[in-house]
Amino acid sequence: MYLFFCIQVACSTTNSKPLLIDFSADSTCIVFSNIDRPGLLQLTGVATQDSVLNSLISVLQTPSETDSLTKETPLAGKLTITDTNIVFKPFRPFLRGNDYLVITYLNARFGTEEQILKSQLNTAVRPHQVVLTR
Known part of the structure; x- marks a missing residue:
């Protein structure tokens, strides 16, 4: 078991920095930073296939706590890598x-890695969710 853990940690290509999602300085776009380098390289290979990128990233306009008239609607836009x-x-x-x-x-x-050793893996990949206020 210890050997498996050492191999897992040694061969791991995980990015120690968390994914950052925030507005740009002028608040005209949303910037995704600290993306795993191998994943970013794979996305550049499929950059012409918008459906792949759109399935990875969704932006929804949500009602604020004081606004009950607005419904949650997806925003259309362009993704640039x-x-x-x-x-x-x-x-x-x-x-x-x-x-x-x-x-x-x-x-x-x-x-x-800790969840792997404790047999607490999820059955599905959980997406990152962030609420940004403009």
């Missing part, structure tokens, strides 16, 4: 005071 991050630029600008739910499977895992 750079050498270190992914940028989501919506076709319509983000509105000030609105909340946006970002759901992504970038850097998602079944579990950590």
Whole structure:
């Protein structure tokens, strides 16, 4: 068992930095940073297939706590892959005071090394979810 753990840790290519999801400096787009390098390289190979990228990243406009009239609606936009991050630029600008739910499977895992050893793996990959307020 110890040997398995040492091999798992030694051969692991996990990124120790967590995935960062935030608005750009001018709040016109959402930037995904600290993406695993192998995953980013695979995405650049399929950059022409928007359906693959759209299945990995979803941005929804959600109602705020004080707004009961707005329903949760997906935002259409363009995803651009750079050498270190992914940028989501919506076709319509983000509105000030609105909340946006970002759901992504970038850097998602079944579990950590500790969960593997404790047999606490998830049966499905859990996406990262972040609520951003403009």
